[in-house]
Amino acid sequence: MKGRVIRALSGAAAMALAVAAAPLLAEGPTDADLMNDAASTGDVLTYGMGPQAHRFSALNQINAGNVAKLVPAFAASLGGEKQRGQEAQPIVYDGTIYVTGSYSRLFAFDARTGEEKWQYDARLPDGIMPCCDVVNRGAAIYGDKIIFATLDARLVALNRLTGKVIWNKQIADYQAGYSATAAPMIVKGKVIYGNSGGEFGIVGAVEARDVETGELLWRRPTIEGHMGTLNGKDNGITGKTNATWQGDLWKTGGGATWLGGTYDPDTNLLFFGTGNPAPWNSHLRPGDNLYTSSTLAIDPDTGVIKWHFQTTPHDGWDFDGVNEFIPFDATINGKPMKLGAKADRNGYFFVLDRTNGKFLGAHKFVMQTTWADGFNPKTGRPNYNDANRPGAPGAAGAKGSSVFASPSFLGGKNWMPMAYSNDTGLFYIPSNDWGMDIWNEGIAYKKGAAYLGAGFTIKPIAEDHIGALRAMDPKTGKIVWEYKNKAPLWGGVLTTGGNLVFTGTPEGYLKAFDAKTGQELWKFQTGSGVVGSPVTWEQDGEQYVAVMSGWGGAVPLWGGEVAKSFKDINQGGALWVFKLPK
Amino acid sequence: MFSRRGLIRGTGAALALGLLPGKGEAAPLARVKALGVLRVVVYRDNRPWSWEEDGKLVGLDVDLANAIAAKLGVRTDIAQLTADESVDDDLRNGVWKGGLLGFTPGDLMLHIPFDRGFAARNDQVAIVAPYYRESFGFAGTGGVDLDAVPTQWRGRRLAVELDSIPDFYLVGSFGGLLAKDVAHYPTGSDAVQAVSDGKADAVLASRAQIEEGLHRAGSPPIALRKAPLPAFTSPGWDIGMAVRENSRTLGDAVEEIVTDMAADGGMKALFAPYGVTWKPALAMG
Numbered sequence: 001m002k003g004r005v006i007r008a009l010s011g012a013a014a015m016a017l018a019v020a021a022a023p024l025l026a027e028g029p030t031d032a033d034l035m036n037d038a039a040s041t042g043d044v045l046t047y048g049m050g051p052q053a054h055r056f057s058a059l060n061q062i063n064a065g066n067v068a069k070l071v072p073a074f075a076a077s078l079g080g081e082k083q084r085g086q087e088a089q090p091i092v093y094d095g096t097i098y099v100t101g102s103y104s105r106l107f108a109f110d111a112r113t114g115e116e117k118w119q120y121d122a123r124l125p126d127g128i129m130p131c132c133d134v135v136n137r138g139a140a141i142y143g144d145k146i147i148f149a150t151l152d153a154r155l156v157a158l159n160r161l162t163g164k165v166i167w168n169k170q171i172a173d174y175q176a177g178y179s180a181t182a183a184p185m186i187v188k189g190k191v192i193y194g195n196s197g198g199e200f201g202i203v204g205a206v207e208a209r210d211v212e213t214g215e216l217l218w219r220r221p222t223i224e225g226h227m228g229t230l231n232g233k234d235n236g237i238t239g240k241t242n243a244t245w246q247g248d249l250w251k252t253g254g255g256a257t258w259l260g261g262t263y264d265p266d267t268n269l270l271f272f273g274t275g276n277p278a279p280w281n282s283h284l285r286p287g288d289n290l291y292t293s294s295t296l297a298i299d300p301d302t303g304v305i306k307w308h309f310q311t312t313p314h315d316g317w318d319f320d321g322v323n324e325f326i327p328f329d330a331t332i333n334g335k336p337m338k339l340g341a342k343a344d345r346n347g348y349f350f351v352l353d354r355t356n357g358k359f360l361g362a363h364k365f366v367m368q369t370t371w372a373d374g375f376n377p378k379t380g381r382p383n384y385n386d387a388n389r390p391g392a393p394g395a396a397g398a399k400g401s402s403v404f405a406s407p408s409f410l411g412g413k414n415w416m417p418m419a420y421s422n423d424t425g426l427f428y429i430p431s432n433d434w435g436m437d438i439w440n441e442g443i444a445y446k447k448g449a450a451y452l453g454a455g456f457t458i459k460p461i462a463e464d465h466i467g468a469l470r471a472m473d474p475k476t477g478k479i480v481w482e483y484k485n486k487a488p489l490w491g492g493v494l495t496t497g498g499n500l501v502f503t504g505t506p507e508g509y510l511k512a513f514d515a516k517t518g519q520e521l522w523k524f525q526t527g528s529g530v531v532g533s534p535v536t537w538e539q540d541g542e543q544y545v546a547v548m549s550g551w552g553g554a555v556p557l558w559g560g561e562v563a564k565s566f567k568d569i570n571q572g573g574a575l576w577v578f579k580l581p582k
Numbered sequence: 583m584f585s586r587r588g589l590i591r592g593t594g595a596a597l598a599l600g601l602l603p604g605k606g607e608a609a610p611l612a613r614v615k616a617l618g619v620l621r622v623v624v625y626r627d628n629r630p631w632s633w634e635e636d637g638k639l640v641g642l643d644v645d646l647a648n649a650i651a652a653k654l655g656v657r658t659d660i661a662q663l664t665a666d667e668s669v670d671d672d673l674r675n676g677v678w679k680g681g682l683l684g685f686t687p688g689d690l691m692l693h694i695p696f697d698r699g700f701a702a703r704n705d706q707v708a709i710v711a712p713y714y715r716e717s718f719g720f721a722g723t724g725g726v727d728l729d730a731v732p733t734q735w736r737g738r739r740l741a742v743e744l745d746s747i748p749d750f751y752l753v754g755s756f757g758g759l760l761a762k763d764v765a766h767y768p769t770g771s772d773a774v775q776a777v778s779d780g781k782a783d784a785v786l787a788s789r790a791q792i793e794e795g796l797h798r799a800g801s802p803p804i805a806l807r808k809a810p811l812p813a814f815t816s817p818g819w820d821i822g823m824a825v826r827e828n829s830r831t832l833g834d835a836v837e838e839i840v841t842d843m844a845a846d847g848g849m850k851a852l853f854a855p856y857g858v859t860w861k862p863a864l865a866m867g
Contacts, residue, residue: 084682103683126685127626127664129675134682151683175626175664201744201768247753247762252744279745284753284761392754443819445700447625447665447672448693449716449788450819452750 028143028160029093031188035265044092044535047138047183048417049494051263052327055419056495057536061543062580063498067512067522070578073544074114075526078107078573082134085552086573087415089138089183089492089533091146092546098160099548099575100136100183104150108163109575111539118163122150128174130181131197132554137260137415138183138533140191142211147191149180155191157214167214171195177202182260186211187270187300194257194272204255206272206298218303222274223253224290228303235303244287253285254278255292257322259415264327266338267355269306270298273322273342280454281440282316283392289314293321295342295350297357307357311344313381316389317371317438318409319346324417327354330425330475341474343418343429345411346382348375351474363477365470366412367433368461370405390438390454406435408458410488410554417533419493419501424515426480427472428501430489434562435461457560466565469493469503471518481518483511487565490553492533494545502545504530506555506566510547510576528572545578611831614689618656622647623676623688626662629771630794630856631693634662642790643692645852646713650690653839661688669695670704677824678706689825689832696822696865707824710833711840712863713849714790717818718748720807721792722784723777728807733759740764741773741782747816748786755813771795778802786811790858797857820863841866 029045037043038050041059049055062070078086084102091098096117097109104122109115128151139148146160153172158165171193172178178197185192190208204222209215218230224239245253254277261272277285277292293312296305311321325342332339340354347369348362359380371389372382390403410432418429437457444453460466467485472478491504500521501513506529512522529551536545550573556566614620624632624643632641639660651658663676663685675681676691696712722728726738733756742748744766753761767773770787774795777785785792796804823840825833843849844862853860 124683126681126683127662128683129664129666130682131667201766248765252766279749281750284750286758286761442815443697445669445695445697445819446667447628448631448669448695448821450695450747450816451745452747453668 028145029141030143031186034142034186041538044090044537045141047089047140047185047260048262048324049535051185051187051265053262053324053417054326054328054422055417055493055533056422058422058497059536059538059543060496060498061538062496062500062536062545064500064514064521066580067498067500069580070512070522070524070545071581072524073577073579075577076107076109076114076116076575078102078105078550078575083550083571083573085133085135085531086548086550087135087137087531087553088548090535090546090548090575091139091141092535092537093141093160096160097546097575097577098139098141098146100139100148101573102134102136102550102552104134104136104152106139106146106148106158106163107575108146108160114575114577120156120158120163122152122154122156124150124152125174128152128179129177130179132557133552135181135553137181140184140186142186145211147184147186147211149182149184149193151179151181153178153180153195155180155184155193155209155214157211169209169214171207172197182258185261185263187263190217190300192261192270192300194260196256196258201252201278202256203251203253204257204274206257206261206270206296206303208300208303220298220303220305222255222257222272222291222296223250225250230302238305239290244290246286249285252278253289253292259322259324262324262326263300264340264354266327268300269354270300271325271327271340271354272296272298273325275322276315276318276320280318281392282314282389287314293319295321295325295352295357297354309350309352309357309359309380311342311348311350312346317346317405319344319407319411321345322415323413326418326420326427328420328474332360332475339474341420341427343413343427343431343472345407345413346371347407347412349427349429349472349474349477361477363472365429365472365479366407366431368406368435369412370435391440402437402439404435404437406461407432408434408436409456410434410458410558414490414554416490416531417492419495421495421515423497423499425473425475426515427474428493428495428503428515429470429472430491430493430503431468431470432466432488433461433468434466434488435459456558458558458562460561460565466562467505469501469513471501471515483513483518483520487569488555488562490529490531490555491547494534494536496536502534502547504532504534504547504549506531506551506569508549508569510534510578524576524578526572526574526576528574529566529569542579547576549574549576610689610826610829611835614656614832615654619659620647620651620654620656620690621659621661621686621688622651623661623663623691625693626664627769628693629769630790630858632662642853642856642858647690647692649843649848649852650836650839654835661686663691669700673704673707673824678826687826689829690836691824694822694824696820696863706827708827708830708833709822709824711837712820712822712865713840713844714821715818715861715863716821717789718786718814718816719789719792720784720786720811721774721777721796721804724803726784728784728805729809732756732811735784736760736763738763738783739781741767741776741785743767743770743773743787746770751811751814752786777804793858794856820865822863822865
């Protein structure tokens, strides 16, 4: 609403309002501001453009009728030789655009001119082994602070005006394989975040710290058997020890929460997705392996798990289940319901009752799912195709039989966030159609010694595309439209009240589509692949759109046939900002 | 197995005769000698080969690196590399390209499997100087019938490194009969330590890890199984070293040194203080 009022005013009146608001801005965003972010169009305060992460803005100055005229206002380079994947979503506040860059850097740019105000470069130890490029997905803002996570598993709070460190806390041990790449979230004065790391022996957790001091308030491990804490005291174990794990494997069970979470003020629940179980080979860990490859609903005040839903029980394909769970309301069979949706790595779009985790439906959103034929509507469990589960480890020296599984382990949808339009009632899913040959290696070498490993080759499954932006109707499970892209899609989505959907492509374009029909209306070449998440806001009476450009992330690390679709894309590192010409 | 070695020799001879460009990258041995420093990469946290004790880097690979440098008449700059998901990745980070976070590649990296297929797909490096034959062993306390059929170990506490071949063997074999008895540790060395500390009854780990662990514990009543494990599929593997593909002069010199140390008892003596019996690589013939 705020944005609409300002836009209606004349230039002079808008200036007066901006001046009047200045003292307030000096205090910085409050908890109430963060919770209101989806409605406040003059800023972008949270990862997801609102705690529910709809990535929807009511702004409609730029719309399906005029988006073809959209032009750059300015671009700002992240500079240096550190031009790798730029997966960040910008934060916009008080005339400043904050973006995080590859190699754990944070930049403050003037939102009117693109001039750099300050830059913070985390000093990283050379012993970090990031699994999937040196990316960062964004920052969180609160009061005088801008907060982000670094590859050496630290959380750093900087003064948002100066870039000076206020606090800097180690949240996990990078030498033990932990890292951090997701944007933190702030709820009720607590910074809440997950963890990430290699496959080897780590255990997922969600933690909350005091935003003012960085001190730990609560910790909730995601694997059954592990003790949670609240204010330094034991707060009950997660699940029931050994209920769905054999022996001591739960101690190193995986389930990293590497993508962060969403928050629903309506139900006062945090939603975090959890990663795949360890070890990789599912034959060695019989059982569901809770709570891996699941969505967890967590009480933000205590860190207690309120409900869980497992999207891939006994995951054997490295699908993992970290994808964002987006709360939304809809009327189903005449009954208004509080729902939530998640487009999973496993290729299914889940709709759950977000008050209790009850399964309402799972709809295929990719071309092919070889591992399962739908979900049982009563139990909410997959109808497995047992023949498609990768095999048990075979004889050393021999290559095991190969299985073709789809989606590939990079998923029907990976980290890149979807958007939900309050206007169209559709979800816009950045998805990929690809499969993988997967086999056991007789001999693999790790740390100079012999191991049993698995081999993968990712393959396209269609002639004309890998990426596909799809509009999903959550009430019917039907795909309303799709846009096909040659290279895999790896960036987030934005939708607006202007009947628009924006997303980027590895080919370097930021594109705009008609939200109802999927017709491509505009594109702009940014000079490198776009794997970041676009945002929009209003400033001085004009609507702006911003996105990061800079090719990278996990896709270039897994070549194979898929690499043909992006072999000519160059590295980059820039913030691009667009508006309509006056 | 030795075709590559022959090739290295040939290249070295050509270089010595001035048949190849002799400056910069093409003459790594000369450059190492001119700088007076050999940068050697070893694995971080890889007991008994390389690990930190009281803040000091120690281990078999560390001693071997120093011995090689001494023979070359230079000092060492030993760098620890955190293992990535595969040795192929480690060769990229540690030898031919460097790490994403700025890790400077070494002139030489130790503890690289000496295996034809593996070498063929890692053509950015030359894998040279096989110096040890590694294999797995099973050891336990007096209460465990070490030479029994493995299914008789049901109910005993069996220690292994997580996600290792021993882990797959004990958890996955015999219809999963022993799965619940297997305790997982971050490294094989930690699994051996668990037996020495009385936290486990038996361990399946590499022979070097077992021998050094028992040596460290000071002759505890722990013995090694004599018979091979039934249906255990790893016959062992040779360990060598890697240099950049264009550093064959250095690779050749190092291979000469290692060959001499194998022949004159230097290798055996180097392993002895750790309680590890040196076993020549099969490729050494």
